[in-house]
Amino acid sequence: MDVNRDGNRDENRNLSFETFTLAASTADLSEEPAARGRADCLEFRMDLADAPLAALESYGGELPILATNRAAWEGGEADDEGRLEALAEATAVDAVGAVDVELESILAGDAEDVLEAARERGVAVVASAHDFEGTPPRSELVRTLTEAGKYADVAKLAVTAETNADALALLSATEQLTAHGDSVATMAMGEVGRHTRAVAPVYGSKIGYAPVDSERATAPGQYDLETLSRLVSALESLD
Numbered sequence: 001m002d003v004n005r006d007g008n009r010d011e012n013r014n015l016s017f018e019t020f021t022l023a024a025s026t027a028d029l030s031e032e033p034a035a036r037g038r039a040d041c042l043e044f045r046m047d048l049a050d051a052p053l054a055a056l057e058s059y060g061g062e063l064p065i066l067a068t069n070r071a072a073w074e075g076g077e078a079d080d081e082g083r084l085e086a087l088a089e090a091t092a093v094d095a096v097g098a099v100d101v102e103l104e105s106i107l108a109g110d111a112e113d114v115l116e117a118a119r120e121r122g123v124a125v126v127a128s129a130h131d132f133e134g135t136p137p138r139s140e141l142v143r144t145l146t147e148a149g150k151y152a153d154v155a156k157l158a159v160t161a162e163t164n165a166d167a168l169a170l171l172s173a174t175e176q177l178t179a180h181g182d183s184v185a186t187m188a189m190g191e192v193g194r195h196t197r198a199v200a201p202v203y204g205s206k207i208g209y210a211p212v213d214s215e216r217a218t219a220p221g222q223y224d225l226e227t228l229s230r231l232v233s234a235l236e237s238l239d
């Protein structure tokens with residue numbers, strides 16, 4: 001999709017995901033100072049926060065925000081009632097440089113308004129899919145990422161690796177899409193695939209997620225921010 005950026009936004013708020021972007025995942029925007037210096041942005045999990053729109057409106061931090069309002073049916077805590085409308089409203093907040101929209105919502109035709117709001121306001125879109133049960137075959141990973149990429153600036157896929165072969169399939173799909181010029185973000189949830197969070201950027205993955213404190217992880221197997229930042233930097237400097 002050709003995303004139209006209006007360019008009116010403060011440049012510091014832009015999230016282009018052209019290079020690897022480390023997102024500190026949080027339900028509490030007051031964690032921003034602790035994330036600054038290591039993270040490139042905050043992933044604000046609106047679905048896990050109290051009064052998320054009010055929190056966004058009073059945000060005074062420096063890091064740009066990737067806003068996520070994860071549906072309960074996709075591993076989050078938001079009801080469908082008003083969920084995408086709240087995400088569309090979040091695009092009006094200057095600090096919001098990107099929104100995460102579930103691929104399922106896009107394919108069901110439920111996300112037109114939020115996609116439109118993002119486009120009009122120069123806010124990037126991450127179209128995401130999650131598999132909390134396992135890892136589909138490699139061809140399906142490629143298909144899902146390709147499909148998600150039609151609607152968004154970044155196609156994101158999180159799977160659950162049960163074997164090293166699952167982790168390799170995800171990395172291989174990441175490499176294929178990246179070599180083709182697509183912008184993707186991938187990670188394997190859980191213990192077996194944990195290392196993919198550090199390694200996937202080497203194969204082109206554009207977003208990594210980590211909580212400031214591992215006690216507030218937003219998905220299984222996440223490293224804390226300090227650890228993921230150190231691992232990704234160490235691997236980057238080997239290039």
Ligand SMILES: O=C1C[C@@](O)(C(=O)O)C[C@@H](O)[C@@H]1O
Pocket residue numbers: 025043045068070100128158187188189209210218219220222
């Ligand atoms: O979709 C993702 C990726 C994620 O599930 C992960 O595995 O790190 C964490 C979520 O907060 C984020 O919205």
